[in-house]
Amino acid sequence: MRCLFYGHVIGLGLGHFSRSARLAEAATALGASCTVTGGDESAGRLVRCGHVSHLPLPAATVSNLSAGIVVQRERRLLEFLRSDRPDAVIVDLLPFGLGGELVAALLAARQESWPTRFFWGLPYSETRVPALRNPRLRAAMGQYAGVLVYEEPDWMDPVPDYRALELPGTIDHVGMVTCPVESGIPRVVLGVIGSGGLAGGPALLEAFLEAAAPLARRAGLGMRFVTGPLADLEAMRGIARGHPDLELVARCSVEEAARDAAVVVSRVGYNSAYTLARSDLPLVLVPSTWPEQLRRAALLAKLDGIWSCSEDDLTDRLPHLLEQALSRGRAPRDLPFRVDGADRAARRLADLVGDARSGSDPVR
Incomplete structure (x- = not known):
């Protein structure tokens, strides 16, 4: 064939x-x-x-x-x-x-x-x-x-x-x-834009750093942020200045980036969201304003170990949600769909x- x-x-x-x-x-x-x-x-x-x-x-x-x-x-x-x-x-x-x-x-x-x-x-x-x-x-x-x-x-x-x-x-x-996500030793707090590099990356990186940096320090974890291959990497580096423990990655599959994650903050594009949902990782989903992402995030947030946070609430809610997610830890979840x-x-x-x-x- x-x-x-x-x-x-x-x-x-x-x-x-x-x-x-x-x-x-x-x-x-x-x-x-x-x-x-x-x-x-x-x-x-x-x-x-x-x-x-x-x-x-x-x-x-x-x-x-x-x-x-x-x-x-x-x-x-x-x-x-x-x-x-x-x-x-x-x-x-x-x-x-x-x-x-x-x-x-x-x-x-x-x-x-x-x-x-x-x-x-x-x-x-x-x-x-x-x-x-x-x-x-x-x-x-x-x-x-x-x-x-x-x-x-x-x-x-x-x-x-x-x-x-x-x-x-x-x-x-x-x-x-x-794609399957292999479980490794948790080393990082992970942020993911995914393959759509123009989906509000700078704003999400700023909110991610504000919430994740103190959490990562307390937990002895590093930070990794996957910008996506289409993002303005120089602009992202400017935002990340002052965070030497942050690893900025432009080109990396979600399953590779998540292998050693302890918790993940992610956009809700089809590929990234369902691959991450398939894993045992605790997830905080931040949908873009696209209707399909909003609907997908609302449904996935009903599953064990998955939370959703709108962009408007990032400053107030993301730190608390990350704490919850990290406390939950990695654990298998039941899925109502085939992967x-x-x-x-x-x-x-x-x-x-x-x-x-x-x-x-x-x-x-």
Whole structure:
């Protein structure tokens, strides 16, 4: 099975690409030949499996996203798909790609009778989506053979918000796409922005230092803060001046950073939050103002050893919550969701592609 995993990168975060790389690793473990795309050359650093290929695209940022950039990326994707003809393309969150850069490929697949099957990977909902009125987009959406939902139907199921898109009949909830966190000797109080480096990093670092520094000194712990690869590291260093015991890290996976943590303060992006929730670490979640983070934080805070604190209350509440969390210590927690979504998605893909080859599961 040959697969292309698409996760767009636009300078606001690398979560979609990172999740796509994790899924590709899981599919590769089953014997698939996988490529990840959606980011520029630098995004390839997130592909940690040596057997997974990276297809770089022209860099797209909020400031440079123009029709010209989208056309360049669209052509590169179309060129690759026409020549490689993978068995499956798995698209994270944006069914038409960034700026619609996948529409041409979706339409070409239908018009040129490619054997490729497209699957929509759906981690969460950002808003309720209305029905498509554009015939071209409706035709492109109709090329999807199935939806892989990286969620649970009774947790934060995103599917109802997308029903107006006339989804394909094959919809599989596979659970959360996460990574395991190994338990080491607790050495640090950890702060995590995650892969979205522009999610209010400086403000969170200031609040983190104010609350964590005295706690760390009393407990004999160090401090580590993962800024994310897109953060302004120089600005962060300026804030951290006067805290020689703070380790600032730009590029580090959450599971690596948390290995020797005693307690964690974290944003609530999908990848970071669910990977940390899977661990035995006490967590203090600080959601950004994005609705999906706020909702995720509220639900996770109902679980053992997880607290949530709004940005407005950081000064007043974070010191107390950190004390509570550190007192709780590391201990396993029961989770109301599955955390092996990457493996489940890979196995389901293999089944669906196999069914298509045998002729029992045609694209609608």
